[in-house]
Amino acid sequence: MNRRYFLQTLSALPFALYKPATAVGSEWDYKDNDPQHWSELSAEYRNCGVGLNQSPIDLDHGIKATLPQLEIDYGDNFTTVENNGHTVLVAAGKGNHLIVDEERYELVQCHFHHPSEHLLKGARFPLECHFVHRLADDEIAVIGVLMKEGHRNDAFEEILTLAPKKSDEKVDIPGGHLAIKDLLPDTLHYIRYSGSLTTPPCSEAVNWMVLIKPIEISADQIARFAALYPNNARPVQPLHHRPVLED
Template identity: 40%
Template structure:
């Protein structure tokens, strides 16, 4: 199969996170309503951190401390993705071989996925979308890089994903598709750094968050295609509590 997508239908396990992330119970959760974000901690005992955690994500980034943060050294190449609509987002699963080195740690890129509007707020303002690049180090610790997305010029690097958006429960593998992962990032890699959690149940903490300061752009058509398929899928911002947010100089 060289000129069209191969469609792989998978039964949707509602509430299932990627195998790249800690396993979640199969309890049904949503973003609004009785099983919405404000009730996640009540749905299942394994979701308790959603209500009781003190380092929850996302956050509104307002007050920061300038610091000599280590550079984000992306070793991203080209990869053939599998694009999955898990009912909560569109997730792009990637083969091994793409890494992020930062502060003496090496993280393997597992997948990236989208939220609209952006879950991260900067000075009280969200962007139309955000992409979360999920990495894991040898110790099993997660490092997530958030790439904020604004409306602007169509982005050719991202277009293969938006051209093959799957229906709910569907995985798409496109034989001839190769994503240039480095081209998905902005030119400037300055970032905000803080400790947080998964932004979906079970809301596990201990996640290293790196939010890039410079956004990328997608066309209104690209953003509208995702919103039509998935709808709004952003967890509200959480209390910062005693956390420090550092900003690269």
């Protein structure tokens, strides 16, 4: 993928985008305010209705391409696990990086959706993890990891154990240590496209990289997350004329 394609559409985004979802208000949700109507809730959410580069999408008909290798350098420095009313969110401390396109993105947080937001050739997965990164000049890159039923995952177990049952609560991660790398598959081939945040304000110019190989979590872990969030996935959005590139 030619990096210029993304730079053409990337623009400076306000810092507010990187704050937990609670920072933009908790008036939106997946039930009483159907995602189809998010754009009606606030002028700031306009993109959710009229944006032509929205996420998630069905990752199908990808164009084969030689994509730059992802260098993921996550340490184990994480601060809190928060139930923010929209998801379970793990806040990252400093020193967790993604290097792609010769740029060094800093990991800000990761969080989860049940079921998966992206489809892989029409298939939906039980969960999806989003690793949200930003560059110093406020470009956003998100790595999506699809999660299927299988073996128990230790890092997800720790997150589930810490996750507050009530919304708008957070707890410190003991010692700040969390083996977040366990939430990545052993191969990092990915599908890339230009999309948006999947929650209000649905800001665009987000550099999406969804890993093709899913990780495994247990049926029990899926059920425990579903007890907190029975459905926190935005429906698939139209692709319009965007290229989808597959490694």
